[in-house]
Amino acid sequence: MKKNMKAEIISIGDELLIGQTVNTNASWIGAELSKIGFSITRCVAIPDSKEDILNALSAAKGKVEIALITGGLGPTSDDITKSVLCEFFGTRLVSNQVVLEMITTMMTRRNFQMNENNRRQADVPENCRVLLNETGTAPGMWFEKGGTIFVSMPGVPPEMKHIMTERVLPELKTRFVSQAIVHKNIMTYGMPEAKLAGVLAVFESELPPTVKLAYLPSYGIIKLRLTGKGESFEAVRDSVSVQAGKLCKIIGDLVYGEDEETMEMAVGRLLKEKKATMCTAESCTGGSIAHLVTTVPGSSAYYKGSVIAYSNEVKIEHLGVPAGLIEMNGAVSREVAEAMAKGSRKAFSASFSVAVTGIAGPDGGSEEKPAGTVWISVDSENGTVSRNFTFGTDRIVNILRFSIAALNMLRQEILRAK
Amino acid sequence: MKKNMKAEIISIGDELLIGQTVNTNASWIGAELSKIGFSITRCVAIPDSKEDILNALSAAKGKVEIALITGGLGPTSDDITKSVLCEFFGTRLVSNQVVLEMITTMMTRRNFQMNENNRRQADVPENCRVLLNETGTAPGMWFEKGGTIFVSMPGVPPEMKHIMTERVLPELKTRFVSQAIVHKNIMTYGMPEAKLAGVLAVFESELPPTVKLAYLPSYGIIKLRLTGKGESFEAVRDSVSVQAGKLCKIIGDLVYGEDEETMEMAVGRLLKEKKATMCTAESCTGGSIAHLVTTVPGSSAYYKGSVIAYSNEVKIEHLGVPAGLIEMNGAVSREVAEAMAKGSRKAFSASFSVAVTGIAGPDGGSEEKPAGTVWISVDSENGTVSRNFTFGTDRIVNILRFSIAALNMLRQEILRAK
Numbered sequence A, B: 001m002k003k004n005m006k007a008e009i010i011s012i013g014d015e016l017l018i019g020q021t022v023n024t025n026a027s028w029i030g031a032e033l034s035k036i037g038f039s040i041t042r043c044v045a046i047p048d049s050k051e052d053i054l055n056a057l058s059a060a061k062g063k064v065e066i067a068l069i070t071g072g073l074g075p076t077s078d079d080i081t082k083s084v085l086c087e088f089f090g091t092r093l094v095s096n097q098v099v100l101e102m103i104t105t106m107m108t109r110r111n112f113q114m115n116e117n118n119r120r121q122a123d124v125p126e127n128c129r130v131l132l133n134e135t136g137t138a139p140g141m142w143f144e145k146g147g148t149i150f151v152s153m154p155g156v157p158p159e160m161k162h163i164m165t166e167r168v169l170p171e172l173k174t175r176f177v178s179q180a181i182v183h184k185n186i187m188t189y190g191m192p193e194a195k196l197a198g199v200l201a202v203f204e205s206e207l208p209p210t211v212k213l214a215y216l217p218s219y220g221i222i223k224l225r226l227t228g229k230g231e232s233f234e235a236v237r238d239s240v241s242v243q244a245g246k247l248c249k250i251i252g253d254l255v256y257g258e259d260e261e262t263m264e265m266a267v268g269r270l271l272k273e274k275k276a277t278m279c280t281a282e283s284c285t286g287g288s289i290a291h292l293v294t295t296v297p298g299s300s301a302y303y304k305g306s307v308i309a310y311s312n313e314v315k316i317e318h319l320g321v322p323a324g325l326i327e328m329n330g331a332v333s334r335e336v337a338e339a340m341a342k343g344s345r346k347a348f349s350a351s352f353s354v355a356v357t358g359i360a361g362p363d364g365g366s367e368e369k370p371a372g373t374v375w376i377s378v379d380s381e382n383g384t385v386s387r388n389f390t391f392g393t394d395r396i397v398n399i400l401r402f403s404i405a406a407l408n409m410l411r412q413e414i415l416r417a418k
Helices: A025-033 A051-059 A082-089 A099-110 A115-119 A158-177 A191-199 A199-206 A233-254 A265-274 A288-294 A313-318 A323-329 A334-348 A395-416 B024-035 B048-058 B081-088 B096-111 B116-120 B157-176 B193-199 B201-204 B231-252 B263-273 B289-292 B312-319 B323-329 B334-349 B395-416
Strands: A007-013 A038-045 A065-071 A093-094 A123-125 A129-131 A139-143 A148-153 A180-189 A211-218 A221-230 A255-258 A278-282 A301-309 A350-358 A373-380 A383-390 B008-011 B038-047 B064-068 B093-094 B123-125 B130-133 B140-145 B148-155 B178-191 B209-219 B221-230 B256-260 B278-282 B305-311 B350-356 B372-378 B383-390
Touching: A007 B289, A025 A038, A025 A065, A025 A115, A025 A158, A051 A065, A051 A148, A065 A158, A082 A123, A082 A139, A082 A148, A099 A115, A099 B178, A099 B263, A115 B038, A123 A139, A123 A148, A123 A191, A123 B140, A129 A158, A129 A221, A139 A158, A148 A158, A180 A265, A180 B201, A191 A199, A191 A211, A191 A221, A191 A233, A199 A233, A211 A233, A221 A233, A221 B193, A221 B256, A233 A255, A255 A265, A265 A288, A265 A395, A278 A288, A278 A334, A278 B024, A288 A301, A288 A395, A288 B289, A301 A334, A301 B123, A301 B312, A313 A323, A313 B024, A323 A334, A334 A373, A334 B312, A350 A395, A350 B323, A373 A395, A373 B395, A383 A395, B008 B024, B008 B178, B024 B038, B024 B064, B024 B157, B038 B048, B048 B081, B048 B148, B064 B157, B081 B093, B081 B123, B081 B140, B081 B148, B096 B372, B123 B140, B123 B350, B130 B334, B140 B157, B148 B157, B157 B263, B193 B201, B193 B209, B193 B221, B193 B231, B201 B231, B209 B231, B221 B231, B256 B263, B263 B395, B278 B289, B289 B395, B305 B312, B305 B334, B312 B323, B323 B334, B334 B350, B334 B372, B334 B383, B350 B395, B372 B395, B383 B395
Parallel strands: A007 A038, A007 A065, A065 A148, A278 A301, A278 A350, B008 B038, B008 B064, B064 B148, B278 B305, B278 B350
Antiparallel strands: A038 B038, A093 A123, A129 A139, A139 A148, A180 A221, A180 A255, A211 A221, A301 B305, A350 A373, A373 A383, B093 B123, B130 B140, B140 B148, B178 B221, B178 B256, B209 B221, B350 B372, B372 B383
């Protein structure tokens, strides 16, 4: 394997500079290239301007193994990337027959008439290798100059990802990655990063030199990524697998899944395994838990529904929470959370229910129950468990953190069930 | 006003390059600087490496009026921005008494002990102007060299935004923006960009040269931004206001709000004005509408709740949809959407209800009703209105587009009500 393979990401488009579009393409490409062992030396976003594009291409030439370029391949007059590439690589645009046929087929299927703009999408620099794009009209283009590979791709995220996944990453792996690289993510919830790092200090210090551990935190979830490198794929895979096993033994209680599994995916997986169903009763999360659960394709197999009880009347009428209970304990209390969970499980005839009542903020808190306070209750055949948490004052963050905490409690109860 | 003021954004941090963190700071800064008339020449993200930081600072020097730098100001060993700034500006770190006192107060209030890391946060390069940060421990720093202003800020988004809003943008306006700049956003929904551009072609061609129109689309919502520039603030404001009035006359039906108002904020505003309440009945959107509505602070004043009916039984039992109606028309039908809307309005005693039933995809569609098909119904004292839409096959995008379409129909019915 070549040591220290370097890559640069060049994102073209005025919309990135004026803040209209967040540059998620650069993050995605950075993550994918990191995974196969490239160091990203920089990401640069520049306007649709000939001078800036030429400067960026020149700056990358000879400095990095590969420059990945997105954007500026559309059919309108502000999309100039192709003509600038021609200037940089000393060539001219020619129509590519295969691409033209693909576009024609695509247009025919959508009942659109081919026009001049569509036909222009099939024009590519004569000395490039075309990277076919089955998901859109702009193909990718592969150039090599001065020891650097330049790949130009459309800025539309699904099209870029398609070309990267199907065409670019496989070739980069073949050409640059003679070493085997194996990743394994262990998804954890329930312990802050600093504390987790303490718990795992000895484990980390005893890792073989070929395996590294990284912490990737997000809203209470911490992804632990083990990366192994070595000569033989089998040996690296086994080594990473052994370390993952050790890791899970140390922090088993915190582990909810592997690789890219979200908390809502883990809940769905367990429910399917147990042939069980769930429902929700949400107050302060206002549908966010239901929304997370139902973003998972196929969730209709186990998700029954929810009552979102934003007012006390709804809690009383639709979840059967006794009015006196709210009066005595307040709507944000263990007692009300438990009554909501029991009421919704009964109403929806589900195996599991999770109920949330709290104060998302920024207003509505008190000294005793500040914004960020939440009671979560899970009800099932095994009984009812309840916990309270106190997070911060940011409404949007609280709604998300409450939701993930609730899904994790639900997950633990599903695991406990026979 | 200086012509063609240029700015560059430099984002420091390994996490940006390996794709762990999406660079939302650069978008936000780009948007804010664009609003006051700066051209962003490039955004560059670089690792926490001395050489890369020095190169980026050198590249900006003399080329732009201002370079905005974020990241690398934390207390841990990989945060090296401050020492590199010292090298670049030929100075040394000194402890700043005001910052040290602010940090001490902050720590005392949180019941934390001051440690060496906290104290180091008060060290700043001797020749910088300190930009106080009331929201965190790392202050901002202002330097000038070779005709370029360099501002270094923490990468934590709320802290960066605080320093930008309170310290940097006001000074930039005073020093660079002698011209008055006035923005006015008109928020529209219901017409695609290409068609809207056709409808507004004459209006745009007749704009005075001092007023520009920009289209900023996102999930069916198109923000039309009018930007006026001129000598006198009052004259520019009046001119933009006149054009906004003309614009709203042409496309009045499509306009749902102004400036940064989201669809869910617009719905909330109208409900408050009419002292009315709302509820939702969601099938395929699975809580997404409720979630959007309840992200708005104060939404408990008008939002009663929801039944999320992911299964037919829930539609029948909790929303009173007749079983025969589902059998006869299918769950995704005008009839079922209307029954859901009526049932939920009754169940929650709300002034308005909105119901959604559809196929979010990617699976579950048929030839007749492909993924992306949705029926939406709004019920109120004025009766029931229903519409169907067909969007694409991306589940997450569909859920969002269905939700916004539903909120827009609700908005129109609230407007129609007495």
